[in-house]
Amino acid sequence: MLHVNSRIFTSILLLLVSISIKGAKGIVGVNYGMMADNLPTPELVSKFLQESTIISHIRIFNTDPDSLKAFANTGIAVSVTIPNDQISSFTDLEFVQKWLVTSIMPYSLDTNIVRILVGNEVISSANRLMITNLVPAMQTIYTALVNESLDKSIKVSTPHSLGILETSSPPSAAKFRPGYDNHVIKPLLSFLRATDSPFLINPYPFLGCSNQTLDYALFRPNSQVLDEITNLTYTNMLDAQLDAVYSALKVIGFADIDIVIAETGWPSKGEPGQVGVDVESAAEYNKKLVLHVKSMVGTPLMPNRTFETYIFGLFNENLKPGPINERNFGLFHPNFTPVYDIGILRTEVFASSVCKHCHDTKYLFMISMLLYVAFVLAG
Known part of the structure; x- marks a missing residue:
């Protein structure tokens, strides 16, 4: 009994x-990168996220069949990604239709695939061919989705770095880089509006902070920043970055497009002496990030709004190239113990x-x- x-x-x-x-x-998701040789299987990851965390949305950086099968019947919303070096192939409708039949449709009934992301930070790559093919590839994928009656359940978009902005300070004066604004970004935004898809951005206050702005980047009490054009005050760097994106969208007539935070995070380890790079700062940023995006406070230019937000990332990835911090953005160790606590475990x-x-x-x-x-x- x-x-x-x-x-x-x-x-x-x-x-x-x-x-x-x-x-x-608000929605809090996570980027599930796999550039490591010590990670648990996708099946174990799926079980952990479903049973032990509040994570309801993930993004993977490929269309890995094992991962798509692992998240079947979990209800977790999955965004898949087409790598940058494959974008040119996706301008061909016949190729895309075959890809859809083999890489998406076998899993779409059981796995909640909600987005196909075409590349990552393509416009900031300076690769002219890739940039030129970006919007045609998105349009071709959408056409293939329509042909299979999947266009309502699966949206098409692409994430951007803040490098697409010519200026971001003050936030109300932000605008897109000249040349890209009319030739690439406007057609892209027209596509997003027509297909009811969001504009994805990767804001990283970590990348823009110094000793003087660390408190501002970490949502700590600070001297705040005044936008003298609007007379609005900013208490944290993330809000300023989001409002800069909003202002740039508004300048070219697309203020109505939803904004999604596709990546943001803070490394727990970096080069010796690197400002604010430690476990405590990473925990502080991500914990306050979760509280902020769920609060419905919004930003000074977008009050009372929440932002679908994806933390980078789920695990530390020991095979990622670049500086030490690139391999240390993870929330969890491979054995699922937290690198630090940000309150996303169910009991917490x-x-x-x-x-x-x-x-x-x-x-x-x-x-x-x-x-x-x-x-x-x-x-």
Whole structure:
């Protein structure tokens, strides 16, 4: 009898967790990179994310069949990525139709594939051929999706670095780099608007901070930054970066396009003496990031908005090239223990949600009654 009651008690606690998660505003996802030789299998990763975290959205950097199969029947929303060096092939409709039949459709019934991302930070790559092929490839993929009646469930977009901006300070004066704005970005935005797809951006306050701006980048109390054009005050660098993107979109007539944070994060290890690169700073940025995007506070130019946000990344990737910090953006070790705690494990979220909503009579009554029933049944 005790075993049965314990199971009932556990089930009710899981129900409470589920309620707290659904009540939270905003979407927090994660980038699931695989450039490492020590990572768990996609099946184990899928099971961990589903059972132990609140992560409901992931992005993978390929169309790996094992990963797409692993996330089948989990409900987790998956964005797949076409690598930059393959973009030119996707301007050919016959090629794309065959690719769709072999790489997407076998998994789309069971796996919640929500986006096909064409490359990553292509416009900032300075590769003219790749940039020229970007929008045609997106259009061709969309045509193939329409032909298979998948265009409503799967959207097409591409992530951008802040390098697409000519200027970002002050945020209200931001605009896209000349040359790209009319010839590439406008056609791209026209495509996004026509297909009801979002504009994806990769803001990294870590890359723009110094000793003087570290507190501003980490959401800490700081002297704040005034935009003298709008007279709006910025308390953190992420808001300023997002508003710079919004302003650039507005300048060319696309302020209505949704903005998604495709990548952001903070490394936990870097070169000796590198400013703010340590476990404590990484934990602080990502934890405050989650709270900020779920708060529905928005930004000075976009008040009361939430942003679908993907943290980079799920694991440290020991085979990534470049400086030390590139291999140390992970939230978890390969054995699924946290590199640091940002409150995305289910038990942590439940506890924080109870505290957050305890002032709300509706939540207090609901939680009190369910806990009372749980303890009586477990008694």
